[in-house]
Amino acid sequence: MAEIRTIGVVGLGAMGGGIAQLALEAGYDVVGREVTAELGERAAGRIAHFLARKVEKGQLEPDARDAAVGRLSLTTELEDLAGADLVIEAIMEELAAKLELFAALDGIVRPETILATNTSALSVTEIAAATTRPERVVGMHFFNPAPLMPLVEIVRAELSDDQAVEAAFAVGERMGKHPVRCHDTPGFVVNRVLIPLLNDCIKVLDEARVSPEDLDAAMKHGAGWPMGPCTLVDLVGIDVHVHAAEALYEKLREPRMAPPPRLVAMRNAGLLGRKSGRGFYRYDD
Numbered sequence: 001m002a003e004i005r006t007i008g009v010v011g012l013g014a015m016g017g018g019i020a021q022l023a024l025e026a027g028y029d030v031v032g033r034e035v036t037a038e039l040g041e042r043a044a045g046r047i048a049h050f051l052a053r054k055v056e057k058g059q060l061e062p063d064a065r066d067a068a069v070g071r072l073s074l075t076t077e078l079e080d081l082a083g084a085d086l087v088i089e090a091i092m093e094e095l096a097a098k099l100e101l102f103a104a105l106d107g108i109v110r111p112e113t114i115l116a117t118n119t120s121a122l123s124v125t126e127i128a129a130a131t132t133r134p135e136r137v138v139g140m141h142f143f144n145p146a147p148l149m150p151l152v153e154i155v156r157a158e159l160s161d162d163q164a165v166e167a168a169f170a171v172g173e174r175m176g177k178h179p180v181r182c183h184d185t186p187g188f189v190v191n192r193v194l195i196p197l198l199n200d201c202i203k204v205l206d207e208a209r210v211s212p213e214d215l216d217a218a219m220k221h222g223a224g225w226p227m228g229p230c231t232l233v234d235l236v237g238i239d240v241h242v243h244a245a246e247a248l249y250e251k252l253r254e255p256r257m258a259p260p261p262r263l264v265a266m267r268n269a270g271l272l273g274r275k276s277g278r279g280f281y282r283y284d285d
């Protein structure tokens with residue numbers, strides 16, 4: 001198995017920036033690609049900031065921080081990913097954009113290079129079909145925020161070969177994550193379970209006429225959840241949850257997957273949760 005030394009990360013937004021940081025800390029050389037140099041610099045600044053905080057907290061040696069920052073190179077050109085052993089895609093959740101990107105990458109990287117997508121709700125198999133190497137395409141589904149959440153789902157698409165799946169699994173482990181293997185089914189493991197569950201929770205707000213505070217307290221103190229469902233949906237982002245629920249509903253046609261109208265209305269009103277300052281709760285910071 002050829003060793004993975006250089007990881008390309010395409011899209012350095014919320015997820016890609018975190019994935020690039022993990023790869024740097026794990027000792028990989030990272031080529032980060034953004035659509036503009038300014039977006040790339042902004043992402044590099046965020047990575048440097050988080051690494052500096054880890055040094056302050058005594059979680060990272062200053063030398064290791066400097067080495068990690070030194071292993072990052074930025075580009076706006078996909079061609080600069082030609083030397084990557086693994087490319088992890090974390091661009092916007094749009095099938096057409098991902099198909100175009102994978103087809104382009106397929107013509108740039110070496111035949112054995114593994115192409116991974118961080119998609120939450122699209123079909124990895126469909127994305128793989130845009131390439132001439134579907135056996136080298138897998139899903140690596142990180143959770144937000146990637147540097148903090150321990151899980152990564154390693155998704156086997158219809159034609160993925162064992163070696164690509166195991167190589168992606170090993171990268172997840174080296175990044176300090178807890179990888180789990182699963183097949184390419186809508187929602188993979190966690191979202192398939194969590195999205196209908198959170199939808200049920202939101203419906204109970206109206207059915208049981210319970211307040212968000214009391215529903216959160218009920219699930220924390222009666223079911224052992226580390227945080228209540230309203231707090232969790234606010235943290236995930238109500239727009240992100242609604243989008244994922246719609247995608248799962250479209251694929252599975254199970255009514256429980258469809259986003260509750262209350263959440264859709266909140267999304268439409270710009271009540272997106274923590275990131276917009278207001279969702280089920282208000283956030284002043």
Ligand SMILES: NC(=O)c1ccc[n+]([C@@H]2O[C@H](COP(=O)([O-])OP(=O)(O)OC[C@H]3O[C@@H](n4cnc5c(N)ncnc54)[C@H](O)[C@@H]3O)[C@@H](O)[C@H]2O)c1
Pocket residue numbers: 010011012013014015016034035039089090091092093094097101118119120121141142143144236240
């Ligand atoms: N945010 C989450 O909670 C979460 C969790 C797991 C997986 N994901 C998945 O990760 C991926 C990225 O999500 P995000 O939240 O980081 O999004 P984001 O909007 O924060 O970042 C997307 C980045 O991709 C770049 N980009 C957009 N369109 C592009 C294109 N056509 N070509 C190249 N680059 C492009 C943008 O410049 C941006 O920096 C999505 O597939 C999403 O479903 C998100």
